[in-house]
Amino acid sequence: MNDKENVLLIGPPNVGKSVTFNNLTGSNISIANYVGTTVEFTVGEIIFDDYNVNLIDVPGTYTLEATNEAEKIAVEMLQGHDFKHKKFEHCHDQKDVDANLRKKPAAVISVIDAYNLESSLYLLFQVLQYNIPTVAVLNRMDLIEEKGEKIDVEYLSYKLGIPVIPTVAVEKKGLNELKEILQTILAKAPSTETENIRDIDNSKIEESFWQKAEEIVSKAKFRPSVLKKSKREIWGERLVKPWPGLPLSILILGLVFALIVGLGMGLRQFLLLPLFREYIIPVISLGVEAIVAPGTFQNILIGEYGLFVKGLEWPFTLVMPYVISFYIAFSILEDSGYLPRLGSLLDGLLNKLGLPGSSIIPLLLGYGCGIPAIMATRSLNSYKERMIVTTLVCLGIPCVAQSGAFIALLGEESILALLLVFFFSLFVIFVTGFIIDKLLPGSRPYTIMEIPELLVPRSEVIFNKIWFRTKNYIYEGALPMIAIIGVAAFFYETGVMGIIGQLLSPLVVTWLHLPAEASTPLILGIFRRELAIVPLVEMDLTTLQLFTGAIVGLFYVPCVAIIATLAREFNLKFSVFILIITTTIAFLIGGAIARIGGLFF
Structure with missing residues (x-):
């Protein structure tokens, strides 16, 4: 158990990150406070055929600019700050999960929102700056299909340079493909124990990231035919006025x-x-x-x-x-x-x-x-x-x-x-x-x-x-x-x-x-x-x-x-x-x- 690799699950709030985490880990989870803070994060096990890995559910965040405590902790986890040998504070009727967490994650699962794709890509670009093997989970595809829109997943994967898995987390669609891709990434991932991670200055690249996200979305996301807005879209707009x-x-x-x-x-x-x-x-x-x-x-x-x-x-x-x-x-x-x-x-x-x-x-x-x-x-x-x-x-x-x-x-x-x-x-x-x-x-x-x-x-x-x-x-x-x-x-x-x-x-x-x-x-x-x-x-x-x-x-x-x-x-x-x-x-x-x-x- 002490040799298990760690995988970070990162994404904005309210895009199905917790559902994805539960689908991947089942019930064997534990909750801990991050070292020196009161912010909680959740750890579970992803069970493969011949080995398991720790999946760490990073606090939900829109950016990695470290403007609040959740963002700071997300950055520290990506940078591999040592939170080794720290015990879990409490568990909710589940078995204890190994708390001997390694310094640097072996991989990252980045949950991106198909409905609000541009802002999710901005966060993903910041994650990719840390040079950690990453797979993107393109969740809430059902909402895109309902609107009559399409996302060219192959083009998106090509432009990002990483695998992109379309999912509907609440229906467990895409879960098996995600586990297969993750297993492949972990098998190819080099040892991360001694690698150094360069300091990232997000302030210098913020504008270029937004421009890049806008450019990709303009080509990857499209509507095959002109459709009228659904009643839900209309009422969704009315309720904020x-x-x-x-x-x-x-x-x-x-x-x-x-x-x-x-x-x-x-x-x-x-x-x-x-x-x-x-x-x-x-x-x-x-x-x-x-x-x-x-x-x-x-x-x-x-x-x-x-x-x-x-x-x-x-x-x-x-x-x-x-x-x-x-x-x-x-x-x-x-x-x-x-x-x-x-x-x-x-x-x-x-x-x-x-x-x-x-x-x-x-x-x-x-x-x-x-x-x-x-x-x-x-x-x-x-x-x-x-x-x-x-x-x-x-x-x-x-x-x-x-x-x-x-x-x-x-x-x-x-x-x-x-x-x-x-x-x-x-x-x-x-x-x-x-x-x-x-x-x-x-x-x-x-x-x-x-x-x-x-x-x-x-x-x-x-x-x-x-x-x-x-x-x-x-x-x-x-x-x-x-x-x-x-x-x-x-x-x-x-x-x-x-x-x-x-x-x-x-x-x-x-x-x-x-x-x-x-x-x-x-x-x-x-x-x-x-x-x-x-x-x-x-x-x-x-x-x-x-x-x-x-x-x-x-x-x-x-x-x-x-x-x-x-x-x-x-x-x-x-x-x-x-x-x-x-x-x-x-x-x-x-x-x-x-x-x-x-x-x-």
């Missing part, structure tokens, strides 16, 4: 919100709640009562905050239905190619916050989970942009579990109050972003976005995404939540929770106008953000109190996992700042709402 793009975006986001709330409430009321309350929890309770004598320990397991009662009910019947409905909606938006169009539409608005339109992706990811949203800021062009997006995600963007808790808390009581929570979130995000942009030094952003083809989402792709993300919620969301509820049950049954409630009483009762028992979710929310809201569902509160609690929960401290991510991605000082600012804003706004609302209700 203010009219009718902006009103349609409001309609689409409204439908998404309705889908998340309606489907989530349906799953909760008609499937998950009856399943757990009528079957799973009663059976477990009977088993505990038969084994454990009445008393404190039994109450910890099946009492008011019981590990096997609230520990199952809250994660799986209150939160998970909305996690599923959110990821159904988000996956459809993601797979259809609508999200970059939304970013293009909102570019002017986001510029007022010191952000480019492309920042819409990490901002929307925050509604799923704050951790991948923060990590996605690595693709932004400046440290200032990363700081702004990260602050907004931590302060005012509720993750999917929080959003589910809001819907469970207010959905049946008052849809208006529920909508106000999300509108209030957007208002604070805009004001905060505007202020931070003024305070932090740095220039106004410029937007470079590649708008992909508008696609009809594929059911199998949507299902796989939902399945993977739901499993991820269970492992990283539900299981930690169960553990925290178990700790809360212990504190509650031993009287510790009551003592803490008395200490927090002036803040909770006097300032927020909530009952003393509302101190419990404030304690739990430190560990899991949604737990600052979920326990309120069980309390007999007025609509104003529910709204106050929701607002406090919205701006309350990020969970421990996010604080750890902040310290890793930025520094400890920044994570402490986020803790202070979120807590302060949560209680200031919560108290103000309690008092102002008390004047009218």
